[in-house]
Amino acid sequence: MSQNQAKTVAVISDEGPLINTKPLMAPSVILLFIWMIVPLAMTLWFSVRRYNLLDPSSTSFAGFDNYTFLLTDPTLLHALQNTIVLVVGVLAATIIFGVACAMALDAPFPGRGIARLLCIAPFFVMPTVSALIWKNLLMHPVNGLFSWMLKSVGLPAIDWFSDYPLISVGIIVAWQWIPFATLILLTSLQSLDREQVEAARMDGARGWTLFTNITLPHLYRSMTIVVMIETIFLLSVFAEILVTTSGGPGEATTTLPFLIYKTALLDYDVGGASAGGVVAIVLANIVAFFLVRTIAHNLER
Amino acid sequence: MSSVTLKGIRKSFGGLEVVSGVDLHIKDQEFVVLVGPSGCGKTTLLRMIAGLESISGGELLIDGQVMNRVRPDERGLAMVFQSYALYPHMTVADNMSFALRLAKVSKAERDRKVNDAAKILQLDHLLQRRPAQLSGGQRQRVAIGRAIVRDPKVFLFDEPLSNLDAALRIQMRIELARLHKQLSATMIYVTHDQVEAMTMADRIVVVNKGVIEQLGTPMEIYQNPSTVFVAGFIGSPKMNLFEADTALENGQAVAILDNRGQRIPLPVDPPRGARVTLGIRPEALNVDSQGPLGGEITVIEHLGGETLTYIDIGNGKLATVKTGEASLGQVGDTVRVSFPPDRLHVFGPDGRALLNHRNH
Numbered sequence: 001m002s003q004n005q006a007k008t009v010a011v012i013s014d015e016g017p018l019i020n021t022k023p024l025m026a027p028s029v030i031l032l033f034i035w036m037i038v039p040l041a042m043t044l045w046f047s048v049r050r051y052n053l054l055d056p057s058s059t060s061f062a063g064f065d066n067y068t069f070l071l072t073d074p075t076l077l078h079a080l081q082n083t084i085v086l087v088v089g090v091l092a093a094t095i096i097f098g099v100a101c102a103m104a105l106d107a108p109f110p111g112r113g114i115a116r117l118l119c120i121a122p123f124f125v126m127p128t129v130s131a132l133i134w135k136n137l138l139m140h141p142v143n144g145l146f147s148w149m150l151k152s153v154g155l156p157a158i159d160w161f162s163d164y165p166l167i168s169v170g171i172i173v174a175w176q177w178i179p180f181a182t183l184i185l186l187t188s189l190q191s192l193d194r195e196q197v198e199a200a201r202m203d204g205a206r207g208w209t210l211f212t213n214i215t216l217p218h219l220y221r222s223m224t225i226v227v228m229i230e231t232i233f234l235l236s237v238f239a240e241i242l243v244t245t246s247g248g249p250g251e252a253t254t255t256l257p258f259l260i261y262k263t264a265l266l267d268y269d270v271g272g273a274s275a276g277g278v279v280a281i282v283l284a285n286i287v288a289f290f291l292v293r294t295i296a297h298n299l300e301r
Numbered sequence: 302m303s304s305v306t307l308k309g310i311r312k313s314f315g316g317l318e319v320v321s322g323v324d325l326h327i328k329d330q331e332f333v334v335l336v337g338p339s340g341c342g343k344t345t346l347l348r349m350i351a352g353l354e355s356i357s358g359g360e361l362l363i364d365g366q367v368m369n370r371v372r373p374d375e376r377g378l379a380m381v382f383q384s385y386a387l388y389p390h391m392t393v394a395d396n397m398s399f400a401l402r403l404a405k406v407s408k409a410e411r412d413r414k415v416n417d418a419a420k421i422l423q424l425d426h427l428l429q430r431r432p433a434q435l436s437g438g439q440r441q442r443v444a445i446g447r448a449i450v451r452d453p454k455v456f457l458f459d460e461p462l463s464n465l466d467a468a469l470r471i472q473m474r475i476e477l478a479r480l481h482k483q484l485s486a487t488m489i490y491v492t493h494d495q496v497e498a499m500t501m502a503d504r505i506v507v508v509n510k511g512v513i514e515q516l517g518t519p520m521e522i523y524q525n526p527s528t529v530f531v532a533g534f535i536g537s538p539k540m541n542l543f544e545a546d547t548a549l550e551n552g553q554a555v556a557i558l559d560n561r562g563q564r565i566p567l568p569v570d571p572p573r574g575a576r577v578t579l580g581i582r583p584e585a586l587n588v589d590s591q592g593p594l595g596g597e598i599t600v601i602e603h604l605g606g607e608t609l610t611y612i613d614i615g616n617g618k619l620a621t622v623k624t625g626e627a628s629l630g631q632v633g634d635t636v637r638v639s640f641p642p643d644r645l646h647v648f649g650p651d652g653r654a655l656l657n658h659r660n661h
Contacts, residue, residue: 204403206374
């Protein structure tokens with residue numbers, strides 16, 4: 001009897017779970033699928049329509065006109081360039097400063113708990129608020145802290161948003177994302193095996209050689225995670241640009257998301273904006289493809 | 302020539318003293334095992350020798366030179382860690398040559414040394430693998446290889462076998478002993494496992510509560526434990542220890558066991574009315590109908606080649622008897638046992654041995 005039972009159980013476990021799980025998963029899968037497919041389909045549909053909100057009643061099929069117009073417009077190329085510069089620049093800054101902050105916060109010193117809290121704090125400030133703070137309190141050419149500091153050492157004030165617009169936006173975004181990188185890298189540092197560091201010390205590594213040979217390789221994995229997660233968010237940076245420069249001066253800080261916003265809600269061109277959206281989706285997928293490949297490779301090691 | 306001398310070495314963490322005044326001289330080419338229960342300070346002692354822990358007091362000399370403030374990599378030591386502490390992002394070859402690379406040794410020289418060490422440890426075919434692709438025993442060998450490559454004056458081992466399974470541990474024990482002969486190097490080895498200490502050491506240092514309890518060759522310590530602690534710690538199965546009162550009866554000092562008042566004549570004369578602890582190794586007990594100890598057999602453990610019989614000698618106190626394949630009887634039987642008088646250890650109220658045994 002008991003042997004029979006054992007046999008039955010064995011057979012069932014060979015075939016998979018005891019119950020069919022597909023109907024149980026179906027509602028969430030279907031909901032998520034609709035959630036994704038409806039906006040995508042609408043974007044694709046609008047991108048092949050002539051549809052301007054100034055004259056919403058007269059819509060017609062446009063074929064690839066929206067795409068032709070967009071892809072031959074130098075604005076798009078410029079926006080793509082700005083997006084890539086912003087994303088890569090901010091990624092580099094957050095990794096470098098994130099590692100530095102994490103190393104500093106990992107070392108014991110009095111008041112470390114408070115320092116950690118303060119270092120993480122910018123992450124919890126809303127993008128619009130932080131952009132306003134930077135614009136009006138720090139980078140303002142007349143009232144800002146930076147111009148006061150420059151003036152007090154006898155240097156001319158810098159008008160950040162007109163002279164270095166993209167860099168300024170980048171600084172603000174980096175300030176918001178350094179805490180995230182710090183947090184991930186700090187936890188990773190804390191998991192570094194103490195005996196491994198001691199073994200390296202006995203092997204003669206210390207200071208910079210210890211950092212480059214032991215610490216940095218240990219951090220690679222979490223760095224790739226930081227890069228992956230941040231890329232997702234940085235590709236869609238918008239509030240900081242709207243609040244500070246509104247994409248200007250000229251098109252100096254117009255990124256792809258901001259270009260789409262401008263086309264749709266300032267030029268009222270829904271068709272053109274949708275075509276821009278499709279370009280953004282393609283771009284995001286290209287990035288995702290390479291990211292997932294490199295990260296999968298990195299995590300396997 | 303590489304000797305290590307500790308002179309009154311102390312270590313305190315805040316107000317807590319974990320090593321309190323250790324004097325020890327380790328001769329050239331000697332294999333010394335520091336053994337003790339966890340938290341006894343043996344690892345801290347080793348880490349102070351290595352330079353990973355600062356020395357609170359006393360002097361450390363390697364080859365006659367004071368090393369207290371010398372950086373770990375300049376003491377000429379190599380250490381094998383409990384967790385192996387291999388660098389996961391480097392290949393086996395890179396792991397082994399890391400110290401040489403930092404010391405700016407030429408590539409050809411590095412390769413030669415790594416290949417030599419790999420040959421000794423049979424790692425030749427694994428040099429291009431990463432630590433994650435190795436088994437526990439192989440990782441252990443890489444960790445030892447990393448130490449060999451540096452050609453150190455002294456090898457330090459911090460419980461290197463405790464992460465291995467039992468079979469592998471025995472094999473590595475033999476390999477380490479062989480390696481010691483082959484390299485004729487000075488080795489200091491820390492473990493909590495008294496079997497490792499007994500099998501590998503030239504000399505054993507039993508550490509307890511931050512001080513050296515006893516120092517000697519394995520057989521000296523086994524046959525002549527100087528304290529109750531050493532008696533109970535060294536030897537498996539554990540030595541039988543019985544608490545007793547003492548009295549003088551007919552001009553002969555006797556111990557009166559707490560359990561059933563069994564009387565055992567003492568070869569020494571303890572202070573009047575002193576409490577003593579009697580120690581008898583399990584293999585020294587034999588069945589003897591006239592024996593002073595006796596009781597019901599409660600448990601029999603058959604280990605194949607040997608058999609352990611536990612006899613209740615009163616108040617639940619068990620005496621362990623070790624015999625060959627045959628056991629003393631059945632569970633529930635009552636047996637009596639005796640022992641040769643020269644196998645009796647007597648410890649005074651302070652836990653120190655009251656008489657010295659000659660070597661058998």
